[in-house]
Amino acid sequence: MKAHGEADIEAVAFPTVDAAAVAERLADVRRRIDRVAGDRAVRVVAVTKGFGSDAVDAAVAAGITAIGENFAHELEAKAGAGAGGTAVRWHFIGAIQRNKIPGLAPFVSVWHTVDRPAAVDAVARHSPGAAAFVQVNLSGDPTRPGCSWSDAPEMVAAARASGLTMRGLMGVGPAGPPEASREPFEALAALARRLGLPEVSMGMSGDFETAVAAGSTIVRLGTVLFGPRHRADDLRR
Numbered sequence: 001m002k003a004h005g006e007a008d009i010e011a012v013a014f015p016t017v018d019a020a021a022v023a024e025r026l027a028d029v030r031r032r033i034d035r036v037a038g039d040r041a042v043r044v045v046a047v048t049k050g051f052g053s054d055a056v057d058a059a060v061a062a063g064i065t066a067i068g069e070n071f072a073h074e075l076e077a078k079a080g081a082g083a084g085g086t087a088v089r090w091h092f093i094g095a096i097q098r099n100k101i102p103g104l105a106p107f108v109s110v111w112h113t114v115d116r117p118a119a120v121d122a123v124a125r126h127s128p129g130a131a132a133f134v135q136v137n138l139s140g141d142p143t144r145p146g147c148s149w150s151d152a153p154e155m156v157a158a159a160r161a162s163g164l165t166m167r168g169l170m171g172v173g174p175a176g177p178p179e180a181s182r183e184p185f186e187a188l189a190a191l192a193r194r195l196g197l198p199e200v201s202m203g204m205s206g207d208f209e210t211a212v213a214a215g216s217t218i219v220r221l222g223t224v225l226f227g228p229r230h231r232a233d234d235l236r237r
């Protein structure tokens with residue numbers, strides 16, 4: 001397909017994914033989650049950034065339909081090509097840039113990274129009523145994304161007033177051992193409860209068990225499902 005030429009070229013650089021291995025890794029992840037979650041339901045978002053459409057297909061084949069992407073161009077290329085089929089719900093977990101919202105909006109079901117008034121406005125305008133999370137900057141490091149702890153209640157109120165369907169709070173654990181995430185994760189879950197929000201999006205490959213123990217309802221997992229990414233554009237740390 002000529003129209004997708006650019007995406008095709010990029011797809012060549014993505015590592016390929018072994019669907020059977022993904023299914024096995026997911027089964028292992030679910031066992032690890034269940035060990036700490038008890039009978040609480042915890043959803044898995046499969047983060048396919050840095051991988052091609054075959055990773056999306058593998059996740060769907062293994063039973064995950066929530067697919068997370070950080071970069072607008074990757075999400076649009078994979079969603080536009082129909083990766084994973086019609087069951088896929090795309091979760092946008094990257095930094096919200098206003099000029100990227102119109103292109104993303106037709107595809108995205110859940111916005112995890114609403115973190116400032118301009119992001120609330122842009123998402124509410126192009127994706128009215130969409131499900132959204134407010135991202136809180138757990139570390140307080142001003143170079144990291146997310147609103148401050150003290151601004152979070154106001155941001156949630158603004159998002160609610162804009163008509164977005166506020167699902168919960170989202171956070172990325174600090175660098176270091178998983179244990180370093182425990183306190184901020186517990187604080188995020190407590191804040192979500194205080195604000196009447198049912199969900200907490202926290203926990204990545206390195207700290208998802210800590211996150212689930214602290215009350216996470218949605219973990220965002222890439223590496224532990226698909227293996228290491230080859231690209232150096234992972235904005236996490």
Ligand SMILES: *Cc1c(COP(=O)(O)O)cnc(C)c1O
Nearest residue numbers: 047093204205220221222223236
């Ligand atoms: C990349 C990323 C993930 C997944 O990271 P892994 O460590 O590979 O599981 C989850 N959430 C966000 C916000 C990310 O940027």
